[in-house]
Amino acid sequence: MLIEISVAAVVVFVCVLLHVGGLMLMAEWLFNRRALIEGGAKTRYGILLILLFSGIMVLHVTETALWAGFYYSRSLFDNFESALYFSMGSYTTIGYGDVVLPQRWRLLGAIEGISGVLLCGISAGFMFAVINGMFRVRYNIKQPIGPHNQTSKTL
Numbered sequence: 001m002l003i004e005i006s007v008a009a010v011v012v013f014v015c016v017l018l019h020v021g022g023l024m025l026m027a028e029w030l031f032n033r034r035a036l037i038e039g040g041a042k043t044r045y046g047i048l049l050i051l052l053f054s055g056i057m058v059l060h061v062t063e064t065a066l067w068a069g070f071y072y073s074r075s076l077f078d079n080f081e082s083a084l085y086f087s088m089g090s091y092t093t094i095g096y097g098d099v100v101l102p103q104r105w106r107l108l109g110a111i112e113g114i115s116g117v118l119l120c121g122i123s124a125g126f127m128f129a130v131i132n133g134m135f136r137v138r139y140n141i142k143q144p145i146g147p148h149n150q151t152s153k154t155l
């Protein structure tokens with residue numbers, strides 16, 4: 001059991017690195033195109049949100065494919081499609097139960113589910129932050145003054 005959990009930890013670590021790295025690239029891409037957001041056109045906001053959503057979907061599908069690749073490489077499923085189907089069901093916590101891991105490896109499905117829920121939560125938080133920023137720009141809402149963005153005070 002310890003081997004299976006250790007292997008799962010490695011796969012989770014790789015998925016977290018991929019996910020956080022991907023979101024950071026998207027955030028940097030947005031920062032570099034701030035003029036698109038500051039223009040305030042609703043169509044631009046819609047296109048940006050569709051692009052971000054698409055990028056996030058690519059991240060999640062890639063992560064489930066990594067899990068599926070692991071399952072398939074260990075011959076836990078007969079074909080990659082079954083491994084991917086199981087992985088997507090576990091990652092999203094749907095878990096139909098029609099395709100299951102062998103008993104020795106079944107904890108991996110639960111661990112994948114926990115990591116999938118947390119990574120989906122990070123994605124939702126990211127999308128919320130972007131949409132919140134768009135509302136702030138569109139309605140000209142100023143950021144509250146805090147220690148990280150004070151410009152007039154000097155020590």
